[in-house]
Amino acid sequence: MPSVAIIGAGAAGCFCAAQLRKRAPELAVTVFEAGAKPLAKVAITGGGRCNLTNSFEGIRSLSEAYPRGERVVKRALQAFSQEDTIRWFTGHGVPCVLQPDHCWFPRSQDAMDIVRCLLSAMQGAHIRLRTPVTSVTPADTGNLLVNEEPFDYVVVTTGGASHFPFLEGLQLGIVPPVPSLFTFTIPDPALRSLMGLVVEASIGLAGTSFKASGPLLVTDWGLSGPATLKLSSYAARHLADTGYKGTVCINWLDKSQTQVRELLQETASENPQKLVSTTHLLPSRLWSHLLGKAALRPDIRWAELGSKGLNRLIATLTSDSYPLSGKSKFREEFVTAGGVALSNINPNTLECKQHPGLYFAGEVLDIDAITGGFNLQAAWSTGYVCAESIISSL
Ligand SMILES: Cc1cc2nc3c(=O)[nH]c(=O)nc-3n(C[C@H](O)[C@H](O)[C@H](O)COP(=O)(O)OP(=O)(O)OC[C@H]3O[C@@H](n4cnc5c(N)ncnc54)[C@H](O)[C@@H]3O)c2cc1C
Helix, strand or coil: CEEEEEEECCHHHHHHHHHHHHCCCEEEEEEEECCCCCCCCCHHHHHHHCCCCCEECCCCCHHHHHCCCCHHHHHHHCCCHHHHHHHHHHCCCCEEEEECCEEEEEEECCHHHHHHHHHHHHHCCCEECCCCCEEEEEEEECCECCCEEEEEEEEEECCCCCHHHHHHHCCCCCEEEEEEEEEECCCCHHHHCCCEEEEEEEEEEEECCEEEEEEEEEEECEEEEEHHHHHHHHCCHHHHHCCCCCCEEEEECCCCHHHHHHHHHHHHHHCCCCCCHHHEEEEEHHHHHHHHHHHCCCCCCCHCCCHHHHHHHHHHHEEEEEECCCCEEECCCEEEEEEHHHHHHHHCCCCCCCCCEEECCHHHHHCCCCCCCHHHHHHHHHHHHHHHHHHHHH
């Protein structure tokens, strides 16, 4: 009876085990887990509610959701899509709901339903808890040795926080891991005084082409919200290289300079005698802050603005800059960019090119996504592909 070792009882590992149990119950599946519980991270995803996937309707291209690994994810999604995810969990007794922000959750809003469902679906697999794998090496017999024990197939699903020494014997290319999905520390008291403010804006890093749009939240330490998290993901490696220092540029109206000029000229011609400070084009606290930054007197009227005042206001609204002094965590939640280089992997099967019988799935690969359920979807899809690839090679 062929044997499979899965290393890591997380989202990808357990989904792979469940698929193997369903499709090839004759296989002996052993799951090695370093921790005391399987699926410990899945239990706390989405603030305990588990944002298990996304409808993908809010993104224009896959690379917008997956800054790294888009090509491999595209193939994995062809094999097991977001619709398949919903069908699979619903079919296994976990009805799901779609939120207006395109995120899918279990209807119960309880991540433990996802955990229980996966554990039930993988029944028959032997889970060895508190058993960290310290080595995976090729054996002379053609098998792979996991902690010196031979297996016919090995699937590595050790997640984003993986430590790679256990793979040293395999001589694989590793892209150094760096954090993704974090918030920005901005040491500007005037900005921080706007704490709690949320606006639809776009945010970028000066001197780079990294840019993201969406709700931007001002916090007591700097900037957070979907736009900031997206930018942290897109620029994860660049920011790691700069030590999380730089200049953040905010376009508060998420419009081009030309569009903002038209908007301001229209407002001026409709309200020539009105005070600029009382014609709020943005929430009033933010509007006053920005007029101050544009060096406009609080008692200035639209008719008095002049071309210099207008240009200063346009520049402040579209390219307001703040120093970035560091990163902070997003509600204790982040993923890792980097991992096992995709050049080691056959993108169709997720089998290692150098070591037949060795597969990789989930965040251990150099694949990661923005928030919204895309990371778990990558784990389900890649876990599925590994299981199916093993089954077709039997
Ligand atoms: C707090 C938090 C909330 C999140 N919320 C969401 C969300 O709502 N939606 C979403 O899409 N994504 C979310 N994510 C990201 C998502 O959880 C991960 O991308 C996903 O779990 C990755 O799955 P994985 O199977 O690759 O790794 P993991 O789920 O991390 O599993 C890896 C497993 O491998 C084990 N392991 C590691 N090394 C070894 C070893 N040497 N030997 C044996 N076992 C080992 C670990 O103990 C772990 O159990 C969240 C992340 C965090 C931290």
